[in-house]
Amino acid sequence: MTVRIAPSILTADFANLEHELGRIATADLVHVDVMDNHFVPNLTFGQRMVESLQRVSPLPLDIHLMIDDPDRWAPGYAEAGAYSVTFHAEAVADAVSLARRLRDIGARAGIAVKPGTPIEPYLELLHEFDQVLVMTVEPGFGGQSFIESTMPKLVALRAAVAATGLDIWLQVDGGITERSIAIAAEAGADTFVAGSSVFNVGEPHMQIALLRAAASAHVH
Ligand code: DX5
């Protein structure tokens, strides 16, 4: 299985994002956290920033919308050229019709669940999505600790994805380190978001290589 590393720019220097993107060029995707201070108690940026990133990023943009009313706002990010747009199950009114709209625009459609949100209701709907994001911390902030009790959701997802025969990516986000990435890969994840362990621990290229090696050793 292919391992994908998606550094989160939440922990990068917001005043020098083009430069920061250059430091993670060996990654597979750039994870972009959009927060509205309603769905989560933190605020980042919106569509205009994503449009600017889209113009300069050498890597595809993986947009993680931690916002209320994604039914209204998510299509704009797809129209801005995002490679993938992931909205939260807890915030969306009609997950399937929103995913279909995102795909019609040309983006990969993703659905995210917070640590306390069960995955069972979505296992029958997996064909409607290109990726599923299992949050491994409460969304809102970087630098938190990996919540290992979320791993059974990945095990269930991996089995359900295998049953579909489709290549649906299983993503984890929050507290990903060299140690926790191995646990998540073992449980079934193939796409790994990492913020502080890429940007706050030395050289990002080196950190990306270490995370990739640790995941590759444990992915099925
Ligand atoms: C948290 C964000 C994450 C965050 C991860 O709500 O969705 O993408 O940047 O940061 P770390 O890797 O530091 O936990």
Ligand code: ZN
């Ligand atoms: Zn995120």
